[in-house]
Amino acid sequence: MIPSKPRLSLLRIVEMNIGFFGLQFSFGLQQANMGPIYGFLGAEEATMPLLWLAGPVTGLIVQPIVGAMSDRTSTRYGRRTPYFLIGAVICSICLFLMPYSSALWMAASLLWILDAGNNITMEPYRAYVADRLSPGQRSTGFLTQSAFTGLAQTLSYLAPTLLTAFVAKDVLDENGIPVIVRIAFVIGAILSISTIVWSVWRVPELPMTTDEKELLREKPLTLKATMAEIVDAIREMPKPMKQLAVAMLCQWYAMFAYWQYVTFAVGRAIYDTSDPSSAAFRDATLTAQQAGALYNFIAFLGALALIPIVARLGARLVHATCLTASGIAMLLLPGVDTTGGLFFLMLGIGIGWAGMMGNTYVMLADSIPPERNGIYMGIFNLFIVIPMLIQTLTMPLIYNSILRGDPRNVLMLGGCLMIMGAFATLFVDAGHRTPREQTRSTG
Numbered sequence: 001m002i003p004s005k006p007r008l009s010l011l012r013i014v015e016m017n018i019g020f021f022g023l024q025f026s027f028g029l030q031q032a033n034m035g036p037i038y039g040f041l042g043a044e045e046a047t048m049p050l051l052w053l054a055g056p057v058t059g060l061i062v063q064p065i066v067g068a069m070s071d072r073t074s075t076r077y078g079r080r081t082p083y084f085l086i087g088a089v090i091c092s093i094c095l096f097l098m099p100y101s102s103a104l105w106m107a108a109s110l111l112w113i114l115d116a117g118n119n120i121t122m123e124p125y126r127a128y129v130a131d132r133l134s135p136g137q138r139s140t141g142f143l144t145q146s147a148f149t150g151l152a153q154t155l156s157y158l159a160p161t162l163l164t165a166f167v168a169k170d171v172l173d174e175n176g177i178p179v180i181v182r183i184a185f186v187i188g189a190i191l192s193i194s195t196i197v198w199s200v201w202r203v204p205e206l207p208m209t210t211d212e213k214e215l216l217r218e219k220p221l222t223l224k225a226t227m228a229e230i231v232d233a234i235r236e237m238p239k240p241m242k243q244l245a246v247a248m249l250c251q252w253y254a255m256f257a258y259w260q261y262v263t264f265a266v267g268r269a270i271y272d273t274s275d276p277s278s279a280a281f282r283d284a285t286l287t288a289q290q291a292g293a294l295y296n297f298i299a300f301l302g303a304l305a306l307i308p309i310v311a312r313l314g315a316r317l318v319h320a321t322c323l324t325a326s327g328i329a330m331l332l333l334p335g336v337d338t339t340g341g342l343f344f345l346m347l348g349i350g351i352g353w354a355g356m357m358g359n360t361y362v363m364l365a366d367s368i369p370p371e372r373n374g375i376y377m378g379i380f381n382l383f384i385v386i387p388m389l390i391q392t393l394t395m396p397l398i399y400n401s402i403l404r405g406d407p408r409n410v411l412m413l414g415g416c417l418m419i420m421g422a423f424a425t426l427f428v429d430a431g432h433r434t435p436r437e438q439t440r441s442t443g
Contacts, residue, residue: 005134005206016132016203017145019084022195023121024149026091026114028156029188030055031259032292033181034111036285039263039276040176041104045407046399048260049392051104054112056256056392059385062119067378068226068233070124071371072219078205080124080131080374088196090117095189099182102175121196123381127374130365132206138365139310139358143303146358150300150350152191158293159184161286169282178282215371233375240367240430241380244360247428248383249390250421251323251356254414256388257395258330258349261407263288269336269408291342298350303358310362315431319359320422326352327418334408352418363431 008016038051066083073079094114101107126145133141160169163180171179208216219225267273267284275281302322310318329348336342368376395410403409 005132007134007137008132008203010140012203013133013137013141013144016129016199017141017148018202019088019196019199020125020145021148021152022088022191022193023091023118023125024152025156025188025191026095026118028153028292028296029095029159029185030111030114031153032157032289033160033184034107035260035263036276037098037101037107037177037181038104039281041101041107043104045261045264045274046405047396049257049395051108051111052256052260053389053392054108054115056385056388058112058115059119059381060389062116063123063381063385064230064375064378065226066120067123067127067381068229068375070127071229071374072216072226074208074213074216077200079208080128081200081205083124084121084128084196084200087117087119087121088193090114090120091192092189095185095192099173099177099185100175101177119381123377124374126361126377128205130370130373130377132203135365139315139362140307142361142365143307143310143354143358145361146303146306146354147300149357150296150298150303150354153296154293154300156184156188157289157296159187161290161293164286169286170279176277212371229375230379233372233379237376237379238367240428241364241376243428244363244380244425244430245383247319247323247421247424248360249387250417250424251326251352252384252387253391254327254330254417254421255353255356256391257410257414260395261410262292262333264407265334265411266291266342268406269334270339270342287339287342290339291346294343295346295350295353298347299354299357302351302354306354306358310359310431315359315362315366316425316428317431319355319363319431320425322352322355322359323418323422323425326355327415327422330411330415330418332415333411359431363428366430366432 034052035048038048043051070080070083073082075082091114094110094117098107098110098114101110129141129145130138160178160180163183167179167183169178169180173179173182219229263285264274266288267281270287271280271284273280273284306318325348329345329352333342333345336345364376364380399405399410403413
């Protein structure tokens with residue numbers, strides 16, 4: 001029998017997720033700035049996705065391994081905490097160095113290392129939340145995490161705009177990257193490590209039970225044992241987790257394409273430019289970042305609003321609705337020609353993003369055995385990075401031939417995929433109105 005876990009106050013649930021704020025501030029800086037940074041350094045639109053390979057490839061390799069290792073780790077600080085701290089240090093260093101990139105190869109290389117650090121932190125953090133909370137509090141935990149994602153990315157997207165109050169937007173470093181971008185990355189470097197330290201200090205991991213320690217002694221922390229555990233876990237993957245794969249493929253292909261091309265789409269739709277070296281493109285970059293800040297702020301508020309709604313209706317139905325809203329917004333976005341119209345559509349993007357960062361993990365936590373939280377959170381990341389990898393490899397093939405070399409058509413493709421993902425979500429046997437205890441059931 002699984003011992004009951006102590007209920008945490010809302011304040012403690014908030015504190016345990018503050019580290020996610022720093023982690024997602026880092027992700028937000030990437031989403032908002034890597035496309036423009038690559039443009040400033042001379043990248044071409046059609047091959048742009050290849051420069052984003054770092055995220056999906058490092059996630060594909062790092063997260064399952066780190067997730068499995070964290071299940072097998074036992075230290076005085078806990079099972080997951082060492083991974084948080086190592087990953088946060090790596091992230092901070094790379095964030096500090098990124099805006100000093102002097103060439104495409106340097107920026108791309110730093111992104112690889114930065115994404116490795118983010119991935120070392122990410123899934124152990126998800127597992128930590130599942131470890132720490134009772135079934136009845138899981139939706140609150142993951143949706144609070146989603147709220148911090150929205151808040152962090154709101155501020156990371158908005159940071160360059162806010163910094164124009166102190167530094168002109170056209171002041172550039174020697175590499176052509178605006179100074180406001182460099183300052184934003186330095187802020188991100190500081191937040192990455194400081195917030196993680198706060199969370200693990202204020203809400204430490206629960207001590208392992210005698211049964212858990214005994215089980216851990218039977219699982220040596222070796223590469224061979226870890227890889228064998230990953231293969232075994234994939235073979236015994238719970239059926240609801242398998243069912244989530246189709247929805248995840250659709251929504252993450254769409255969202256990754258959105259991040260890569262939204263700035264270029266805004267440049268064409270509102271500013272009538274496709275030249276990354278022009279002042280109009282810098283205006284488009286700031287507008288896209290402001291829109292990104294808005295959708296993330298909506299995601300922040302939306303995630304909080306979804307807590308009682310998910311408790312009443314279940315995560316599955318709510319998530320399908322969220323994806324539909326996002327899909328409609330993406331389909332309409334290429335037709336806007338004013339910033340007001342763009343900002344209005346961020347309502348749909350924000351609702352979808354809130355669902356993606358919270359509801360899917362509520363559904364996952366319903367269906368996986370607790371002693372495998374780490375490895376299944378890591379494997380579940382494959383459902384995110386494989387769609388990203390597919391998008392990265394296929395977009396250069398279809399960008400000119402099928403999508404006519406127009407980033408606005410990329411967003412329309414994303415909208416169709418979001419709606420397909422909503423339909424696929426309805427067939428997932430998880431995220432019901434009554435949360436399940438985590439079991440060993442497989443399918």
